Amino acid sequence: MSDKGLNKLYIYKIALVASIGGFLFGYDLVIISGALPFLEADFGLSPAMKGFAVSSAILGAISGPLVGLWCADRLGRRKTMMLASFFFMISAIGSGLALGIWDFALWRFLGGVGIGLAMMSSPIYIAELAPPHLRGVLVNVNQLSNVIGINLAVIAGYLFSFDGWGWRWMMFSEGLPVVFLVMGLLVIPESPRWLVAQRRGGEALKILERINGRRRAEEELAEINAGLQQEAGGSFREAWQPGIRTALIIGTILMIFSQVNGVNMMLLYAPTIMAEAGVSMGSSAILSSIPVYFVILVCTLLAFPLIRKFSRRGLLIASVSLMALGHLVMALNLYQGWPPMFTLIPMFIGTGAFTLGFAPLSWIIASEIFPTRIRSKALAVVCFFLYLSSFVIAQFFPMLTDFFTRSFGDAAGVYVLFAAVCLSCVWFSWKKVPETKGLSLEEIGRFWQGKGATESSRKNGVPESVS
Template structure:
């Protein structure tokens, strides 16, 4: 195990943050729909089914993006995949803003999902592969930090744009503008700007990625040992570079070209099952309903549009604060305790939330429970799931195994957000939260039985432990 002084912390954190800008874009595309939905419902006359499909269309693109990224990451390297993701983000953001029909919007939203899916897989993988064991959890959590910063900034922008629209109502009516003309201008000022502004961080990410070195672990797997050594020497001392080089080289001995069939081999099957289960659980725990359908939840207790959008901002702030706390604790408390605490805590809080919504409690009290749920998720399931997925797979199949796990995550996300409007329409907004509470308790039992601690071990040590067990 390397001594903390033997690696170049500043350089490693710097390239981790650049890679994690993909997480910011992930957060943007994830959050923008929450602020835009009140306007899109009117713009496209959405039924509950179409509202769910429009929200979930991002996830369908993410599935394609993960599969696409897995092949690129293994064949050409981690860096080219990040470049492609950045380009897709930029183009799709502008395209969505110019959408004139629901079909066009859905196609571009699907395309944006391809970029999100690529980034959701490649960013944590890249960070894990360039980070020493002692700080790997914190560094991978940087990706989750940029995700929540993206969510918060997007929610603030959405709130600002919507607030300006509310002010514009009075001005436009005072000058005698017709309602149809107002609706047209409102849509230009609101949801089109909400999506179009994504082109700005996309361009910044694209510029930053060109500066990143390739993953030394991928270079070794690709037979480019000299380049791998050069990068390892930038990451740390000669001793750190040599020991890491030997450990990675040993882990790759006898490995063949990756294929999806390898993911289901007996030796690695336990890790793959755990990775898929954790990915699915992170979505079926239900928290993304709170993120994506904030307006629906608070509308059900009588909150107006301004209050609904304000709640998205409050959620973003709490999400950021507790993600920072998670980064501080993930390499101290460990992955397993945080996952256990998060799953059980969410189960209890969802029951409270369902009761509050069912009995039409004031929006302020509902907000307290929602923010407690967000803080619980942000310090546990949100960052730790991504950390574990980036850690538990062996070097020789990490690309394809990660893509299988994250495809499962996005499929679960699609099912979650597609079904919520339908469930809420038939059961009431409160109904689905009883279901999510049960899922969270089942997740608690699964983590307790199957998930082992990974903190403080190198990726190669984790692989050795997997093989022995």
Template structure:
């Protein structure tokens, strides 16, 4: 036992934390641009509506054009990153962000604006799967959860940063100036973080697991040695090569028993991270608060409180994810979300909306989400797939996630109008309960395991079920 403890202590002491943290922060800037790009439209859309005389339908099209780009970007990024490398496609996303920032700030027609926003969406969609994938492939196992969760923190920081910048620009001059020029500065401001991201990407290495997959072992060993020290790096190279020899690297492999369950886990987490109510809160909180009698200023102040809680409890996730583990944190967080959604529904059902309870339950929901379902899907989806097909598998899951964003963004106003706030939030509660049951039954704990150990878990599970419980694997995966 002492020998094992000494070995673990030795491995931990050889980790080059500074190098790993530098690489992670650079990759996480993709998340900051994700948050920046998706939230920047919130400050600009009102001025765009007046500038171009948009109908409600066209306002929706202008606001959502980037989301459709996200779907396409996530769809193709996995294949491209498996073929050309994680770093090269991340560089491409930085260029797309910069092009979109310039393009969306200059046009004098809605068509050109939508095209520019779609280009930015391509970058967001690609970065949304590539940044966590890249971090997971270079991070040491013992702190991988924390490092990948920095991506979610960067998204939150990007959202809050652009809210502040939008507010500062909007107060620089008159309403007429904002209609003509202010929105252009808001959208164009994204060029600065995009260029920073582009420059810094040249300072980080390629993913060592992708390099080994492409039989560039010397380069991979050099990177792994900088992260873990030479003895551990040599062991990791052997382990990665051993697992790669078991992989076919085909899409069909993901649909076979064992890995098929991994795909179900990724898809379920991606979809349910969106359809349990988070976007209803983020996108429609001001309107929800105004609909129950809060003044506009008060509604936006309460929305800012939601953003603050989101950030604070993302730090809680960073603290706990490699201590408590992914599964335990998910069970507690999703369970808390369900309780808070029940409370929100009761507030609407019994018209208890003027006191503090509605805000308390919404803030409680946000705290539970930010400390669990916010970061953990990105972590788990980046961990559970084979190296040869990890990019394509993550693309598939991320496309499902973005389709969930589209679905909930389109349906929430309709649900609030047709069935009311109570039953809308109870529907989200039902989804949270389904996710809790799925987590308890099917999601394995990946804390502290290398990516290769996680893959062996699925392959071992396949063997175990094939020999001892064939009927069960047919039913479950």
């Protein structure tokens, strides 16, 4: 597709603002790891309560899509992101002022609701405004912001790693990017596809015209209208119709794989993994994780040209295959007891491969695979299972590691299991995930409708050629 008439600067500004939600997700994920030792000392936390302090935000994220489901359809994508900003801000202030673990966990839970809202609405919003040939790159801006948030959280955690109010300033620091998000949301437009669904075509045309010029805007508006007329009304029952049901299952399973593949645990527990292996940089456990987080930042930048050049499925399969290799190398490393610094190599392979392909592509595919009318509902279901699986794996990873270490003398078996999960994902991606690169959202919607007609015909005994 030609870039003639395309206002790229305007598109990138919109994507940058929307991706601040991804930044906050990454920042929130890592800042708690820096605060945890100080929370443990101040509140006298048991191991179970330490886990609760971390997982309370994930529990909130599970409920976020359920709240966002209504908001994204009724209020719009932009206002849903604004609501997420509100939850982020009260969480930053409340958790910084917490007097005990229970109110701290409550504020973290509310911040998790903001995460769920933002990570559901931001990819939808970017995908619905992006031209088809730029959609993958622009949705990956969300992943880049996420990784930048992770790296800055490591730095903030180190700067505020002092007794007294140190951990409180870590929590307060999350409020600063929220201010920038709110300011940006005040000036960016609503999703034109949502506006058309609300019968506000005139407003949608003005936004599309600013993005693509008058001629292309009119063509795109006609395509959106035609797509909405062909699609169902958007209820959960309709999301389970043949064809669309297949898209829902594929999106959900792909997102579950994105959480249970083991690489997220490498990121979340990077300081712990390297400290247990004997790797450290200076006296700070936080600093020891910087090489891993720097690698994922570089790989996220490299992912932009890769997403533009290669097919979705091809890059996805290659990425997950390398992740499996990283896990197998880690298992061999632990089993053989190689030098501590060698632990960095499989971590670089696994986390680098994840951020080069699987991490951005899981969100790209999930944000574009569903028809417009049911996109927010379908993505809410997908995000619910994403955060549920994230919560489960975060809770069971330390238990699995402890079990294998006590039973076999090392944790190598954990990484063999993760390698098996990755290889299962390779098979699933090869067999089930369709190629969506370069297709408009309306073309993807028609693809699933055609597949649904084929499935119905098969069920009724009609030959596929006839349907």
